[in-house]
Amino acid sequence: MTLADQSARDAIARDLDINLMVEAAAGTGKTTSLVTRAVELIRTGRCKIDTLAAITFTVKAAAQLRERLQEALERQASGLGARAAVEQGRIDRALHNLDRALIGTTHAFCARMLRERPVESSIDPDFEELDETETRLLMEEFWSRWFEAQAIGGSEQLRAVRETAVKPWLLRNAFFRLVDYADVEIVSTPCGRPDLRAAVDAVVAFLAKCEPCFPTSGMRVKEDDFEKMMRELVRKRDTKDLGETLDQLEFLEAGDHASRKPTQKNWPDGKHAKQLGIEYSDIVRNLVRPTLRRWREYVHCVVIDFLSPAVKAFEEERLRNGTLTFNDLLLRARDLLRDHPGVRRYFQRRFTHVLVDEFQDTDPIQAEVLFYLTGEEVEERNWRRLTPRPGSLFIVGDPKQSIYRFRRADITTYLTVKERIEKTHGRVEILTANFRSVGPLCAFVNETFPRLFLEDDVSKGRQARHIDLDAQSEGVAHCGVYALEIADGRYEGVAEEEARRVAQWIRRAVQSGLIVDDGGEQRPAQYGDFLLISERKARLSAYARALEEEGIRFEVTGGEAFAKSEELRDVLPLLRAVADPDDAIALAAFLRGPFCGASDDALYRFVKLGGKFAAYREIPEGADPAIVAGLGIVKESLGFARDLPAAAAIARIFDRLGLTAFAATREQGGTRAGNTLLALALARRESASGSGFARIVDRLGDLLESDARVEEMNVDPAAENVVRLMNLHQVKGLEAPVVFLIDPAESFEHEPDIFVDRSGEVSRGYVAIRERKRDIALPENWDALAAEESAFQRAEHNRLLYVAATRAKSILVAGVRIKQGQRRGVWSVLAGSAKPIFDVGQSERGAAAVGEGSGFEAARVEIERRREVARHASYSVLPITKIAHGSHEELVRAEEGLGKGTSWGRVLHRLFEGMLRNDALDIRRFAANLLKDEERDAVELEEVIRVVEAVQQSDLWRRAKSADERYVEVPFALQVPRREAGIDEDGATLLHGTIDLVFRERGQWFVVDYKSDATKNRLDALVRYYTPQVEHYARFWQRLTGVPTRAGLFFVDGCIESWT
């Protein structure tokens, strides 16, 4: 059967010299088309694997693409046969060099370009790529430093900002925001400082009129809002200097409430009061508010003037220090290509063909990079004017799935690129054949989205046009769209109820063997077939709980329960008390906490007995057992912290305390225990980067207390065939036979605080600064801009719905609330008039299994035993000296006699070795070098020479020199039974040693060991001590050579020989 979009698919594989943009709707095979294109480019010899660049949206997608490309190439290789030897060669080479293909995210790709050409980008080639947390930290650190420098340097701009009374933390947040949008020109309109006087005067005049009419204490229970405001204004009038702008501002802001009305019965003259209220509202609307708006526009301009240099300075500093944010990678790579034609040419040679996936969601800068990489005109700096070389660019995307506006992605960019490709002889191909969803689901999408993708939005470039999906499978009985209806109620209650229903339904569906359509294959459902998607993360945990309750295994992506982990929060005091034994609060908190359970009464008695909340203090007699146990744990933990690397110490503390075990046995134990394990994993990571115990504890505290979002972990993250649970922004590329759209709260519209207009040559950003709901600084004409941004966001919201609706293969269930008979909530547009979800039987869940288990005590013993066994040495290696000299003590005693330290002995040994190896040796020079090498005093040279001269005169030396055969410094090794080496165990040991000198004379070997000890008065003792060692040598030598061997000691001091 030919597909309706067959011609488009053919073009992908055929029109290799034409730039293509493929609009691939959901489920139409994006990656396949990318792989097809790549294989064809290689097979036809247009591109070598080294010059291919494929850019994906995530690291994961990159890895998958690489795998698929390899497999496709392998299929080609085996399918080509002999008919195309040239092609075979190309494919083989590609497979062999697959590692050279550049397949990765834009960021990885840009980073690679920067590392390759750092000079032109003026960036340290070893630059560091900061992740979000690191960026945040660096930003904060820079900001305080920079701000401080401005303050000390008496900056004019700072003075101006101070005179607007904008709070420093608002400035800081605005700064962070601007850093995110460094590629955008932030618009600020210069304007003069507005005069607030007229508005102030009007309010003061009104106060004069109003004040005499104020209610008095006895008249009312409580001040009404209007009175409260008026009294505040009076106070301000009296204590502020209303000639000063800032005081004026404070005054006006206090009075900026048009809707506060007097409660008539409070006021002596209610009617008059009402009149006053109306009058005041007018003043606010006509005078106060417009004045404040002018003021905010003025503040905007002052603040942006102040912040822009900061953004610039921060950027320069990052470049200088080689610390690059994600954004920097793109921006700097863009600049590198844009500003250096030579480099552009170089990379155009390096990457002849660029393939891009998920283009609708990539950063706008990426579009520029792509055009610079492929554009023919290497001198042209404006990417919008570039013509990509024919066939060099292949882009896949789906504008209907563009959902990352909040992360800078912008549909405007997509549309611009599309237009440019068409204009430069490229083509847009559209894929519609959907291999994912069954007919009824495709029909549903085709019916719903043309309505939701408003024509007005499409024409204004805010929305993509819907294109009908062409289903490839008809599906089974139950497939289609359903609604799950929950009666409206309390916020959490609705989610909990829905969660319960969803979980039960899933369990029953699996138990009853509901048949699902899995891409054409029909089979009974398993847990892995279910995907639960929420719009936001907030209440995912309610669903997780419900699934657990039903005994269903699941996996949450992006759940944020880590920071809420009770066990970790509760163990923190213990860790803190260990990190800082003077921290009495932490210590007491641990004792009183859930791991120790000391009562308040016990604590009181402890203090009465003279106990102190300090880890190292003595525990008074008679203290409560809970406290004694707790302090015991603290002491043990201090020991771990002292003796073990930091993360290991924390792990041991957890283990000793029983923390993970405890977590595991509670409800949601999988996630609880998972989080303690995750904390340890994070600790290990910290420790590897050099942090000590205290710092790791601090970090852990930060993670738990700050808003740093760490994704929770389940104890079995590898579990397969589990229900998946995530939010809408994480479902990209995912699919499942059955999809539930959960959490039917209303969708939440953010009030915009930035609008970026990417339609022109230069992208412009308009930033509003707000303190919670209060406007602080606004760009000119903000209301219109905000409305435009909202329109963009609404269009994107509909695309999010599109993404949600197109994940399901056979069943889509939209959760809705029923309020006054109406379906409500974020998914209600999708639920439309869909039938309520069908029943899947009523099977009860089986009783929880109680497994067979061994006892803990036995396990503890077993763990110890296994460690013991593992540690047992299965072999041994011994230096002969160790077995020869009985006790160590004796050795120490003998060594006392050396007098000059072991290095003296080494100098002599090495010198004798040199002399015996090389007749021509310059002894003086060699000895001098040896002394230096052994870090000894050069004046010892003369002494060395005296010794050498004496030795040269000795009988032994003469014999050795004239021997038939001679070896010096001879290493040797042999394996002997352990018992032979004096070790009372079975098995073998390796003995090794070094013989100083061995020579053959008249058919007999002589083994000699030099000794540099002082011999005076102790020769006998030394001989006794050293003889066994040389005897060992001799025995070994004799065994090896089969020739009689004698052993001897040569004491350099006095040139004394001692033979056995």
Added chain:
Amino acid sequence: MIADRLAAACREHPLREKILVVPSLAIGHQIADAVAFGGTPWVNLRMETVRTISDAVAGFDLAGRGFTVLSRAQALAVIERACDRVLDESSYFAALLGRPGLYRAIQRSVDDLRHAGVNPEAIPKGAFEDERKARDLGLIIGAYERELRDRKFVDRCGVISRAIELAGQGTWSRDALWFVLDEIELTNLEKRLLDAIGAGTILSISAGNHDAARPPLEVEFARAVGEENELRGALRAAVTLDEAEVVYTSRDPYLSLAYELTSEYAIPATFAEGIAAPFTRPGQAAIGFLDWLGDDYNTTHLQRIARSGALRTPEAVPPAVFARLLRASMIGWGRDRYVPRLEASITEVERALEESESESRSEWLTKEIERRREALNVAQSLLEIGAIESLPGAALAFVDRFAATRNEIDGMALAALRRLLQELAALEEPAAHGERARDPKDIDRLIEAIAATHVAASNPRPGHLHVTSMRAGGWSGRKRMFLVGLDDTRHPGAGLQDPVVLDEERRNINSSIGPGQLDLLGDQPARNAARLARLIERAGAARWTVSYADVDLRDRRARFPSKDLLELFRAARHESDARYDALVAGSTVEGFLEDRAPLSESEWWLGQRFVRGRQDLRPELWSAYPWLAQGERARQARATDEITAWDGRIDVSPVDIDPRCTGRVYSASQMERMARCPFGWFVERVLHIQPVEELLRVDDRWLDNRQFGVLVHEVLQETMEEICANGETPSHAAHVGRMRAIGETALLQWRSEVPPATESAFARQRDELFAASDVFLRTEEQRCAEVEPKFFEAPFGMPKAQASSIGMIEPLVIPLGAGTSVKLRGQIDRVDRDRHTGNWQVWDYKTGSLYEYREEWRLRRGTKLQHVIYTRALTEMLRGRGLPGSVDCAGYYFPTSKGDGARIARECAPGELEHALNLLFDVIGSGWFPLPDDGKCDFCDFRGLCGNPEEAKEGMARKQTANANDPAVMAWRRLQEVG
């Protein structure tokens, strides 16, 4: 196998010297041991590396001529200077001058060129992307070599070159049988050295047959949940440690993870690459010291290393005590604060000693003085060391004197760090003139250098697991091999180009100079793949487990198997077209859940719970960890309806606790605290638990709220006193200047106590103080038309009342019926007198927000008592002094910008105070200390201790309801009704 072939050689030439050239001595020793273990005793078998050979050949010659061999780190410093000297604006590399990465890259390239024997002058210009590169490189190498020559330095390359020369002259020869392990990867220069000494007699000998990458006989595949489980899998399967070896593809993160895990499970292990210095005490100490220098001498860093045991101090002041003293003397940060603050802390104790009356206390104080003096000495030495101009020099002096060592590894680390720091210090050039500000980047770089130092590298040892890298692995002859890290990010690597000499340029150079001289970096992955093949080959007889981590635990990112892993899988399974999903499916999973061989107690429990599905573990858990059982008991107690000993109830006699019985004098603010949160009062006043007092550096804040309040108080007080003493009435115009001057003095005073972290934070609070001054004076100006300010600070129940013109030394006694009473002390901020009526007003300054004062209340559940207590006190005082008029107004005064100068007067009916106090004391006296009912508290240090009040709220309410007839609960509830 290599060992067999060497054994044969040993048998054939038993006595003759046999030399094997190996990549590292560590590998050589393992090979030699394997020969002997194989049953062939040997004699005169020696292992050499290119390095030992070149040292042996040229070492003494060079030393004799006065040359010093540079380490790589030292050579880098010379490269750096060479670059700085010869590169100018016209240079290609100019844009990157000063960036450390440039120097490292240039060092690598220069090494490559020198090792390849490429003379930069011979490189055709067109070989480079940018022609200037050739000139730049030529100049750099020239300058580099010149400095080496001039300062009598020689780098590795130089040693080898000299060795080649000498060997060529025949001055060095060794009558031996030479073998070269063909696994060794030699550069051109190194090959030439071997040629020169071996003169063609060297035999190449190989560990295996590399025609094809053959899989080992026995191999299993595993994928793991994170790298740590990959390693755990190995630790579990290593039944006998010294028969197992773990090989990693990439040092990071496996090496440190392996160290952490083996330490955690008390598994003895050897690490071929050693462990990173920061894992040792001297490493931690050195880094802490540098952090201290880099962070404006913030004591935190010293405290940390002292508490962790990394700092060595004299016996008289053990590290933990030193840490405590640093903190307690409120040094905070700043070089100049140490001596004065510590001296002040000594004086303080000296004064206490003078006043001390008890002998034991005096004894303790004398000791404490000694300790503090010693701490001062230590601090002074540290400051002196910190002032040493050379940074490595300072660090060296520091580790020498102050780094603690507790075990062998610490000792090795200390030695290694000393070597590193000595080397770096030796190369430093003295500053051109005088003091040089410390560059924070230098500190960072030194910390990096320390962190990169590895210590205690070891060969395999009996009874130990061996952990090693891919290059050094596979030589131990162990039976059980684990290869970890075969995901596609770690293996075979990306083949990043060398930015100094790009691959394209290398190709050009090679083709113009001769083939194959400079390696292409794009071939790096292929080389890694070959290394993997050789590794597996040489230990092909062992049983292998090869694995990768399929997820990064930190960010839950998925990871994927390397292509080579698939190849291995295909070969092992004889399925040449197996796909990735087959590999994934054919791999065992190593996760956190393991039932068979738990490594720790925790793992056993996880296995029982999740693998066996046991849900009956609780009783066993309680008996294994009795403290948890106790904790559970506490939890259950808190969950009951009873008010138990875990709900702030203690068993105490009223005599010990009820303010009506104890006879103690209480401050008015303590009473309020007691009423706001009895539990907090219990912790502070009964358990005597105090927060650690210390100066923390917070960039955007100088004084905390309480401190700022005191500052404002002081300034207001002093200003008013002065104005009134001069017989003037406050006026903004007349006094604002004076008030600011007073403010400036106070600011300075505070500044010396609490150094601001930033000037901007200081400036902000200064502005705030002045804004408060303005508000205050304006308010006073208006107000003083009506009233006359009379007294500022009117203490009662305190000795200092003696100096006051109105205060009273005796406490205020409030009779509470039935013969009981409570004694109170306090201090009234402000007493005014109405100009018309002659009556008196009492005001308490507040610098916080008006929030709580917006509601109408009289005593606010007993949490606002000051206005009544002060009224009573003033009445007493007036009576005592015989002053006419009554107190007819009392309240709170907000003389700040936030408070707009508002004055909020509150009154209450006679008897109401007594009523509230009696209720409060009925609660406290019963030994019950509840948390606030509404679960709302302001900032409180005990938040972590009392349990989350917000969460405790519900339980508290339930318990109160269930015990509505309990007298204490009744009293508490009635207290809550007091408006």
